[in-house]
Amino acid sequence: MLLNQFLLLSAVLFSIGVYGVLARRNGVLLLMSIELILNAVNINLVAFAAFTDTIGGEVFALFVIAVAAAEVGVGLAMVLLLYRSSRTIDLTTVDRLRG
Amino acid sequence: MNNLLIAALSADAGLPLGITEGGSWLLRNVWLIPLLPALSFVLILTFGKRMPHGGSELGIAAVGIAFVLALLTGIAWVDHRDNSHDQEVHVAVVQFDDHGVGHGDGSEEGHGGGHPSLAVHRTAVWFQAGGMEFTVGTLVDGLAVMMLVVVTLVSLLVHVYSTEYVHGDRRYTHYFAFLSLFSASMLLLVVSENTLQLLCAWELVGVCSFVLIGHWWEEKPNSDAALKAFLTNRVGDMGLLVGVTVLFFAAGSALPGRFGSFSIAETNALASSGMLSHTALLVASCGLMAAVMSKSGQFFLHTWLPDAMAGPTPVSALIHAATMVVAGVFMIARMYGVFFEGFQIGGSSINLMAFIGGLTTIVGACLAFVQRDIKKVLAYSTISQLGYMVMALGVGAWTAAVFHLFTHAFFKACLFLGSGSVAHAVHSFDMKSDMGGLRKHMPHTYRTFMIGTIALAGLPPLAGFWSKDEILVGTGGWGLLGGTGGNGAYTLMLGMGMLTAALTAAYMTRCVYLTFFGEFRGHGEPHESGPRITVPLWILAGLAIVAGFLNLPTGFQLAPGSLQERFGHYVEPVAGYFPAITHATPSWSLAIASTLVVMGGIAASGYYYFVKVEAASKAAGTSLTELPDGPTTRYPVAAMGYKLLDNKYYLDHLYNGVIANGTKGPLARLVYRFNQQVIDRTVDVVGETAVKVGTVVYDRIDQLVVDGAVNASGRASSGMGEELRRVNSGKVQSYAAILFAAATVLAGLLIVIV
Numbered sequence: 001m002l003l004n005q006f007l008l009l010s011a012v013l014f015s016i017g018v019y020g021v022l023a024r025r026n027g028v029l030l031l032m033s034i035e036l037i038l039n040a041v042n043i044n045l046v047a048f049a050a051f052t053d054t055i056g057g058e059v060f061a062l063f064v065i066a067v068a069a070a071e072v073g074v075g076l077a078m079v080l081l082l083y084r085s086s087r088t089i090d091l092t093t094v095d096r097l098r099g
Numbered sequence: 100m101n102n103l104l105i106a107a108l109s110a111d112a113g114l115p116l117g118i119t120e121g122g123s124w125l126l127r128n129v130w131l132i133p134l135l136p137a138l139s140f141v142l143i144l145t146f147g148k149r150m151p152h153g154g155s156e157l158g159i160a161a162v163g164i165a166f167v168l169a170l171l172t173g174i175a176w177v178d179h180r181d182n183s184h185d186q187e188v189h190v191a192v193v194q195f196d197d198h199g200v201g202h203g204d205g206s207e208e209g210h211g212g213g214h215p216s217l218a219v220h221r222t223a224v225w226f227q228a229g230g231m232e233f234t235v236g237t238l239v240d241g242l243a244v245m246m247l248v249v250v251t252l253v254s255l256l257v258h259v260y261s262t263e264y265v266h267g268d269r270r271y272t273h274y275f276a277f278l279s280l281f282s283a284s285m286l287l288l289v290v291s292e293n294t295l296q297l298l299c300a301w302e303l304v305g306v307c308s309f310v311l312i313g314h315w316w317e318e319k320p321n322s323d324a325a326l327k328a329f330l331t332n333r334v335g336d337m338g339l340l341v342g343v344t345v346l347f348f349a350a351g352s353a354l355p356g357r358f359g360s361f362s363i364a365e366t367n368a369l370a371s372s373g374m375l376s377h378t379a380l381l382v383a384s385c386g387l388m389a390a391v392m393s394k395s396g397q398f399f400l401h402t403w404l405p406d407a408m409a410g411p412t413p414v415s416a417l418i419h420a421a422t423m424v425v426a427g428v429f430m431i432a433r434m435y436g437v438f439f440e441g442f443q444i445g446g447s448s449i450n451l452m453a454f455i456g457g458l459t460t461i462v463g464a465c466l467a468f469v470q471r472d473i474k475k476v477l478a479y480s481t482i483s484q485l486g487y488m489v490m491a492l493g494v495g496a497w498t499a500a501v502f503h504l505f506t507h508a509f510f511k512a513c514l515f516l517g518s519g520s521v522a523h524a525v526h527s528f529d530m531k532s533d534m535g536g537l538r539k540h541m542p543h544t545y546r547t548f549m550i551g552t553i554a555l556a557g558l559p560p561l562a563g564f565w566s567k568d569e570i571l572v573g574t575g576g577w578g579l580l581g582g583t584g585g586n587g588a589y590t591l592m593l594g595m596g597m598l599t600a601a602l603t604a605a606y607m608t609r610c611v612y613l614t615f616f617g618e619f620r621g622h623g624e625p626h627e628s629g630p631r632i633t634v635p636l637w638i639l640a641g642l643a644i645v646a647g648f649l650n651l652p653t654g655f656q657l658a659p660g661s662l663q664e665r666f667g668h669y670v671e672p673v674a675g676y677f678p679a680i681t682h683a684t685p686s687w688s689l690a691i692a693s694t695l696v697v698m699g700g701i702a703a704s705g706y707y708y709f710v711k712v713e714a715a716s717k718a719a720g721t722s723l724t725e726l727p728d729g730p731t732t733r734y735p736v737a738a739m740g741y742k743l744l745d746n747k748y749y750l751d752h753l754y755n756g757v758i759a760n761g762t763k764g765p766l767a768r769l770v771y772r773f774n775q776q777v778i779d780r781t782v783d784v785v786g787e788t789a790v791k792v793g794t795v796v797y798d799r800i801d802q803l804v805v806d807g808a809v810n811a812s813g814r815a816s817s818g819m820g821e822e823l824r825r826v827n828s829g830k831v832q833s834y835a836a837i838l839f840a841a842a843t844v845l846a847g848l849l850i851v852i853v
Contacts, residue, residue, distance in 0.1 A: 021835050030832075091831055098829030 006047035014040035027079040027089040031072060038068045116364045117675030118238070122219035125168070125175040129237045130221075132168050132247055133286035135161040136254075140279040147272035152262070158275040159258045162282055166251035169244070176244045179219070180669050218672060220364065222292055231358055236292035238363060241670035242432055242501060246289035249508045250422050254282045256635035257417040260516055263631040264413050264523060274314060274411070281307035285422050289429060293361035294343045297430065301339065301394070304423050305332050311418060312410040324409035331403040335393025342386030346437065349379040367436030367676035377440065384441030387434065388452060395427030396482045397489060398459040402750050404482055405466075408474040408528075412519030415474060420481045420515050421508040428488045432501055435492070439678040444495045448588045453493025457595035459486030462748070464602035468609065469744045472528045473518045476610045480555065481511060483599060487570060490596065494589040495680050496573020498650070498667040503566035505666070506646045510554035510563060513639035517548035520632050521614060524625035530613040531724045533621035537614055540625045543633040545615050547640040552611055554643040556604040557697050559690075565647035568690050571596050572652075577689045597696050604700030612708040618722035652685035 013036055020033025042061045049057025083089050121127075139161030147154025222236030237243075258278060265274055284303035291297035313325030343361070350366045351359030353374045360366060369375050391397060396404035407419045418424070431438055431452070442450040463483030470476045484507050491500035518528070521544060527533035538545040554561040557568070571577070574589040574596065619625065627633070650666035671677075707726075716723045746752065826837075 018839055022832055022839070094831070095829030098827065 003047060003051050006043055010040045010043040010047070013037075013043065025090050025092050027082065027091055028076070030091065031075045031079070034075075035068060035072065038064055115675035116368050117217055117672070117677070118220035118364050119217035120220060122179055122217075122239075123175045125172045126179060126219040126239050127221050127237075129172060129219075129239050129243070129247070129290050132165045132172070132251070133283045133290065135165045135168075135283075136279040136286065137283035140276050140283060143272060143276040143279060147276060153275070154272045155258070155262050155275045158279045159255070159262075161279060162251060162255045162258055165282070165286070166248075166255045169247040169251045172239070173244050173248050176239070176241060177669055180241065218364070218676070220292065225296075229358075233295060233361065234293060235296050237290040238292040239290060240672050242429075242672070243289050245501070245505060245666075245670050246429060247286060249505060250282065250285050250289065253417055253421045253508055253512050253639075254278070254285075256512070256638060257413045257516070260416075260519070260632055260635045261411070261413040263629050264519055265411055270314065274311075277307055277310050278414075278417070281311065281418060281423070285426070288426055291363070291433075293363055294346060294366070294434075295361045297363070297433070298339060298343055301390075301426060301430075302336070304418075304426060305329065305336070305394075308332075308407070308418050308423055311414040312407045314410055314414070321409040324403075324406040328403040328407050331400055332393045335390040335400060338386040338389025338393075340386075342383045342390065345379055345383040345386065349375045349383065363433060364676040367434060367678075369436075370440045371436040371676070371678040373440070375440070380437055380441035384438050385451070387430065387437070388455070391427035391431055391489065392455065393427075394430075395424050395485045395489065396459075396463075397427075397455050397486060398462045398482075399750060401459065401463065401482045402747065402754065405475050405478040405747075408472070408478050412474065412515060412522060415478070416512045416515035416519065419478065421512040424481065424485060425488070425504050425508070428485065428492065428500065428504055431489065431492045432497060432504075435497060436676060436678045438492070439495070439680065442493070444493065445679075445681065449591060450493055453490050453589060453592050456486045456488070456490030456493050457592050459483070460490060460599045461595055461602070462486075464599050464606065466744055466747060467606040468602075469741060471531045473521065473530050473534070473610065473614060474515070474528050476530075476606065477511070477514055477518060480514075480603065480606070483603065484511065484555075487567070487596065487599065490592055491570040491573055494574045494592050496570055496683065497680055498671045498682070499566060499569035499573045501670055502650050502666050503570060505649075506554070506562035506566045506643070509639050509646050510551045510561075510643035513547055513551040513636060513643050514555065516632070516636055516639065517544050517551060520544040520628045520636065521548075523628050523632065525621045525623075527621065530610065531620075534614045534619075535617040535621075535722050535724075536619040537625060538616065540619070541627045543627055543636065547633075547636040548615070549611065550640040550643055552607045554647075556607050556701065557600055557693070558604075559694060560644075560647065562643050562645070562647035564694070565650060565652075567596075567600060568693055569650070569652065569685070571600075571693055572683045572685050572689055575683050577686060577692075597693065600693055601696045601700035604697045605704035608701050608704035609708060612705075612712070613724055616709070617713070617716060617724075620722050620724075 017033045017036030017040060020036065021030055024030050024033060042064055045057040045061045045064070047057075049055060049061075079089055082094065086094065136158070139157045143154035143157050147157065150156065218238055218240035220236065220238050222234040225233045225235040227233070258275070261274070261278065265271060268274060281304060284300050284307060288297060288300035288304060291300060309325050309329045312328050313322045316322040316325070346366050347359040347361055350362075350369055351357050353369050354360060354365070370380055389400075392400040393403075404419060404424065408415050410419070438452065439445065442452050444450060444452075460483045463479045463481075463486055467476050467479035467483065470479065484503070488500045488503050488507070491497075491503060521534065521537060521541065522528050524537070524541060524544075525533045550561070554563040557563040559565075571593060574593040577593060648662075651663045653663050667682075712723055712726060715726055743749070
């Protein structure tokens with residue numbers, strides 16, 4: 001089994017996620033990009049676990065999925081509140097903490 | 100370590116110290132006896148208030164056990180004294196035949212056969228300073244054992260008596276705590292192995308005396324009396340410090356390779372062997388004598404003792420009659436080698452100690468005549484009897500003095516506790532206005548008081564007779580029909596002793612008449628005290644009867660030889676640290692003469708009170724205390740004498756008016772001037788300098804350096820904030836961009852470095 005195919009896939013996925021986080025103005029799409037980053041990490045973890053024939057990486061991947069679910073829950077709630085208070089989910093307009 | 104020291108000393112100087120590190124368990128562990136009351140002091144202070152009897156049971160238990168231990172120690176000492184040559188004791192002494200210190204003809208046993216009675220000596224290191232080890236320890240010989248028994252016995256009886264006498268007192272627990280502390284200090288004093296330890300215990304008993312005299316300090320006379328006692332004792336304590344210091348260095352100069360020595364045994368042995376300079380011994384003796392004069396109430400430092408009667412009566416009995424005030428006498432007896440050489444007691448006819456003692460005994464007895472307060476009569480009587488003991492030591496009658504200390508403790512404690520019992524019944528100490536006729540109301544107190552009185556006056560066969568007679572014999576001044584051969588010819592002291600015997604008998608007759616005879620002059624109905632008061636009285640009265648038989652004179656034909664001189668045999672050291680004193684031969688003629696003198700005193704005083712005053716009372720129909728036209732009204736000389744005595748020889752006027760006032764005025768002016776010119780000026784200069792320094796510091800350091808630093812840091816942080824404000828855009832994605840950029844940079848660094 002070749003490891004680098006998985007790593008390549010994971011790197012591509014990670015880069016797409018980072019691009020999404022930096023470039024997208026929609027809050028929901030930003031959250032989806034974060035999911036891409038997390039899943040890139042998951043692929044890495046599972047790939048290395050299979051490669052070294054251990055189980056620790058898979059366990060960690062499960063943890064990451066669980067935490068990601070919680071994170072998305074909180075994130076969507078924030079987006080919802082943002083929409084309620086300012087009738088938009090464009091993140092470039094939300095800069096009330098500007099110094 | 101200590102054995103080596105003793106051995107080294109002996110080898111170098113050829114000087115037998117007469118002490119051993121061996122002996123039975125009890126004799127080596129005497130330190131337990133002072134420890135018990137010391138523990139009870141701490142326990143009473145800590146838990147006393149919560150106990151059902153306010154802590155008194157702790158004190159009684161501790162002193163009771165101490166008494167039993169002291170008695171056992173006494174038995175062990177008797178055994179040790181008789182059988183020390185049979186035991187496997189470690190004798191750390193080498194007796195050199197050419198330097199051997201001989202003893203007088205009186206000590207026919209012990210040293211002759213090479214088996215001296217060895218004092219049991221035990222030390223532990225107390226502290227180290229300047230390369231010297233200072234020890235604390237016990238030196239147990241007959242004198243120490245006798246004192247242990249007397250102190251614990253009288254203390255025990257006083258404890259029991261006090262539970263009734265101070266019942267319900269506002270500081271009941273505190274009172275018993277200090278009785279315990281006093282017992283501990285006094286017991287520590289009597290077993291002291293060195294003068295430094297003795298000094299500490301000496302000060303401790305002084306503090307206890309101060310606290311207990313001022314027990315009812317809310318009334319000003321009481322706290323004044325406590326202060327007076329303390330300050331008068333300080334005068335003498337200076338002498339003690341000087342004496343101890345001089346002896347320390349004097350002993351050091353005679354011991355090869357040693358800097359000094361506080362050891363009592365070594366100092367005494369060196370003094371007795373003539374290895375210390377006579378000047379040093381004389382200075383030390385005079386210093387120590389000053390301490391004795393204050394602590395044991397010798398003329399002219401005696402004025403605190405009558406005032407000390409302000410304390411509770413059991414305290415007066417324990418501290419100011421039976422035990423603490425004899426600390427001075429005990430100290431002379433303990434350091435007798437120093438005094439014997441310092442005052443050259445042997446072969447003389449007068450010396451400072453004998454003269455002061457003799458003077459005190461007369462002065463005190465005269466003052467006892469004019470007192471209205473029953474306790475003050477007994478206080479002056481105590482001064483007089485202490486003078487007797489000091490005089491006896493001054494003429495070289497060591498055993499007689501210590502024996503008198505022993506018997507006096509019993510009958511004087513009995514008399515004091517009796518006076519307390521009377522005062523408990525009539526709520527006053529004034530014999531003239533509140534007493535009289537009490538023999539019908541208080542039979543037990545009356546009988547015990549009479550026994551104490553006869554013992555004090557010195558009629559045979561009660562205790563006081565035997566000890567007083569030995570002192571008179573010991574003066575060596577009686578030349579009639581034998582009975583001479585003391586340490587010198589102290590005829591003057593014999594005369595003083597005789598005169599005092601007559602005076603003592605007379606003033607005690609007066610005291611007994613005023614208290615117990617005639618008609619009751621006070622208010623209410625007096626009644627006998629309870630058993631916790633009368634039982635100690637009867638025990639002491641019993642001892643006042645029999646204590647004298649412990650030391651029947653040698654050659655006393657009515658008793659077998661094995662019963663003669665028992666006290667002297669067991670108590671007087673024959674060891675190396677004791678000087679070679681000569682023992683006088685007892686004389687029938689002197690005993691009869693002194694008895695006649697005593698009876699003369701009783702007869703004269705009795706005739707005045709029991710015949711003439713009684714008759715005048717009947718004629719007047721009331722209970723008189725003196726004749727309306729007595730000698731003081733008829734003869735101007737007698738009136739002047741009375742006035743002199745009534746004002747206590749004007750000594751208090753001298754101390755307060757002349758010495759204290761004469762000193763404090765000029766002293767105050769001097770101190771004021773010193774204050775204005777030296778202290779105030781110093782303060783001013785210091786203040787001005789401080790202001791100048793402050794100005795410079797403000798201008799240069801505070802304004803420029805400190806403030807500058809503060810301002811600069813403020814400006815820097817404000818500028819930094821301006822710069823950072825721009826980064827803080829509030830846009831989440833710009834933060835994320837920074838985050839990723841930083842992560843990328845760090846990842847790159849990681850690759851480069853690793």
